[in-house]
Amino acid sequence: MTRILRNMARRKVRTGLTIFGIAIGVFALTVMGALSEYFALQLNQAESLYSHIIGITPAKTGLNAHLTTSMVAQIRQVNGVLYVENIIATTLNDTRQSAISLGPPETVIGVDPAAVKYVFGSIPLRAGRWIDPTDSRATVVGFSVAQKHHLGIGSALAWQKHDYTVVGILSDTNGFPDQYAIIPLDVVQRDAKMPRSAIGQLDVVTQPNADPEVVSRQIEREVPQVKARSPRQEAADAAQQMAVFNAIVLGGALLAAVVGGLAVVNTMIMSVNERTREIGIKKALGAEDRTIVREYLSEAALIGLLGGVAGLWAGWVVASLLNATVAAGLGGSDVWRVTPRLVVLVLSFAMGLGLVAGVYPAWSAARLDPVQALRSE
Amino acid sequence: MGGEVIRALDGVNLRVRRGEFLSVMGRSGSGKSTLLNVISCLDRPTSGTILLDGVDVTRVSKSQLPRIRREKIGFIFQQFNLIPTLTAIENVMLPMEYAGLDERNRREKAMAALSAVDLADRMGHRPSELSGGQQQRVAIARALAPEPAVILADEPTGALDTHIAHAIIQLMRRFNHERGQTFIVVTHDPLVADQTDRVIRLVDGRVSSDELVGERKA
Numbered sequence: 001m002t003r004i005l006r007n008m009a010r011r012k013v014r015t016g017l018t019i020f021g022i023a024i025g026v027f028a029l030t031v032m033g034a035l036s037e038y039f040a041l042q043l044n045q046a047e048s049l050y051s052h053i054i055g056i057t058p059a060k061t062g063l064n065a066h067l068t069t070s071m072v073a074q075i076r077q078v079n080g081v082l083y084v085e086n087i088i089a090t091t092l093n094d095t096r097q098s099a100i101s102l103g104p105p106e107t108v109i110g111v112d113p114a115a116v117k118y119v120f121g122s123i124p125l126r127a128g129r130w131i132d133p134t135d136s137r138a139t140v141v142g143f144s145v146a147q148k149h150h151l152g153i154g155s156a157l158a159w160q161k162h163d164y165t166v167v168g169i170l171s172d173t174n175g176f177p178d179q180y181a182i183i184p185l186d187v188v189q190r191d192a193k194m195p196r197s198a199i200g201q202l203d204v205v206t207q208p209n210a211d212p213e214v215v216s217r218q219i220e221r222e223v224p225q226v227k228a229r230s231p232r233q234e235a236a237d238a239a240q241q242m243a244v245f246n247a248i249v250l251g252g253a254l255l256a257a258v259v260g261g262l263a264v265v266n267t268m269i270m271s272v273n274e275r276t277r278e279i280g281i282k283k284a285l286g287a288e289d290r291t292i293v294r295e296y297l298s299e300a301a302l303i304g305l306l307g308g309v310a311g312l313w314a315g316w317v318v319a320s321l322l323n324a325t326v327a328a329g330l331g332g333s334d335v336w337r338v339t340p341r342l343v344v345l346v347l348s349f350a351m352g353l354g355l356v357a358g359v360y361p362a363w364s365a366a367r368l369d370p371v372q373a374l375r376s377e
Numbered sequence: 378m379g380g381e382v383i384r385a386l387d388g389v390n391l392r393v394r395r396g397e398f399l400s401v402m403g404r405s406g407s408g409k410s411t412l413l414n415v416i417s418c419l420d421r422p423t424s425g426t427i428l429l430d431g432v433d434v435t436r437v438s439k440s441q442l443p444r445i446r447r448e449k450i451g452f453i454f455q456q457f458n459l460i461p462t463l464t465a466i467e468n469v470m471l472p473m474e475y476a477g478l479d480e481r482n483r484r485e486k487a488m489a490a491l492s493a494v495d496l497a498d499r500m501g502h503r504p505s506e507l508s509g510g511q512q513q514r515v516a517i518a519r520a521l522a523p524e525p526a527v528i529l530a531d532e533p534t535g536a537l538d539t540h541i542a543h544a545i546i547q548l549m550r551r552f553n554h555e556r557g558q559t560f561i562v563v564t565h566d567p568l569v570a571d572q573t574d575r576v577i578r579l580v581d582g583r584v585s586s587d588e589l590v591g592e593r594k595a
Contacts, residue, residue, distance in 0.1 A: 006462040281458045284419060285472040285519075286447030370419045374458075 022307025025256020030315025045175030080210030088200035110188030128168035268361035280373025296362035304354020451520030
């Protein structure tokens with residue numbers, strides 16, 4: 001190990017620049033990857049929180065396509081349906097504060113207080129209680145909303161020129177519910193001046209012993225003009241969107257790989273050329289070809305790993321800064337997540353990159369004819 | 378290169394006994410280096426056989442050659458050829474590392490060899506911190522430590538002052554006497570050749586003379 005470092009220290013500037021090149025690529029990978037990790041986390045949260053819920057949308061798209069109260073009544077009759085929840089989601093902030101949005105915005109959720117536990121019951125309460133049918137201007141707020149507005153039980157949250165008494169606070173979910181202010185549906189409709197027939201998002205809660213997949217097919221068969229999306233379909237859709245995002249991240253990483261990898265190839269070829277005579281000496285002293293290969297591969301891998309560590313560190317610093325400024329300013333929780341698995345992935349990627357880039361130089365070093373190599377200056 | 382076949386060595390028939398201290402002389406291009414290269418298995422002759430310690434190395438597979446070099450051959454070069462990033466003792470330990478000796482054994486043998494060449498106090502120095510004569514003594518220690526069958530020295534004094542050159546040859550002589558180590562020294566310096574037991578002269582790839590120094594002087 002110290003010997004590899006001594007070899008690398010022979011050309012400090014060149015080795016340093018090569019490591020820097022890899023570090024830039026790894027930096028980009030870390031920052032983008034941390035964002036991707038955040039979305040993956042949200043996805044996981046959503047899947048575990050809503051695994052018993054079927055989403056309902058109009059079968060056709062267009063201006064005339066909308067859900068009606070009669071559809072709600074029909075869906076209620078389907079076998080296996082426990083409850084049909086009309087959820088209205090609207091922004092909490094009356095004025096748009098920022099043009100850019102990172103992560104979910106703060107959202108008012110209008111929900112029937114009698115059924116709130118069916119939909120959100122899987123989220124534990126940090127303090128207080130759920131809203132109930134006797135409540136009027138009351139709210140249960142998400143973890144981030146409580147933090148940002150400095151809310152405790154009994155404090156008031158302002159929305160639509162009214163004050164809503166906080167009766168409960170959700171625990172930290174690392175997901176969308178952190179941004180919620182849950183308010184009784186009729187109060188939301190009244191205060192936001194919406195008609196009573198307004199339907200936002202329809203969530204169908206299935207009975208505990210019913211299979212959501214079966215129930216969603218049943219709904220589509222029995223209720224015309226609606227499309228039922230089972231939890232599995234919702235998850236598949238979200239996963240597909242994740243895949244697109246990951247492809248972009250991977251594209252950036254591949255670009256970094258090509259640039260950083262070529263720099264390593266270049267550096268290692270120059271090192272082999274400079275040390276031709278030395279390779280000849282080592283062969284004369286009885287070094288096997290694989291010993292020479294190992295020596296140069298280790299050096300390339302170490303260059304990759306050092307670049308990886310430097311890039312990861314820089315990426316982590318920038319991610320923390322972004323979390324502290326941009327994400328916090330938008331009232332969000334941490335949007336860049338440098339997770340342990342991302343750290344492992346990024347470091348193995350950087351080291352693997354160095355290894356692959358070292359293959360050709362190492363092979364050409366091992367292939368040198370000792371007689372010729374000893375003659376070179 | 379053209380179509381002409383150049384024979385660097387032609388019809389050389391040479392028998393070296395264990396424990397001999399022998400020099401090979403000749404002008405540049407006479408085939409000295411080629412002879413050394415084929416004995417050390419760095420190069421292969423197009424025809425003929427080379428028996429090294431009873432093994433015909435021309436018939437050994439290419440992958441076996443590093444092992445033969447490690448076990449049978451020690452090298453001393455004109456330009457010392459120490460690895461610049463390694464300390465004196467690390468340089469001496471290197472061939473034994475290739476031979477798979479454990480760290481403790483290597484270190485013991487290397488320390489003994491460096492003490493034998495009177496460099497016990499320079500073990501931790503890099504080649505750039507040593508004089509030419511000291512570097513060549515490290516190289517001698519490196520060749521001796523694994524106790525090979527034969528030590529090949531290619532112009533070992535070529536890059537040294539006359540009085541240091543003399544000391545280096547004396548050192549090699551001492552190991553030849555004390556340990557019965559076989560030395561083949563390639564040189565164009567008659568003063569060096571005079572200190573060996575037997576002198577082979579090469580001209581155009583052929584042996585032109587082969588005489589014992591004692592006989593010639595007598």
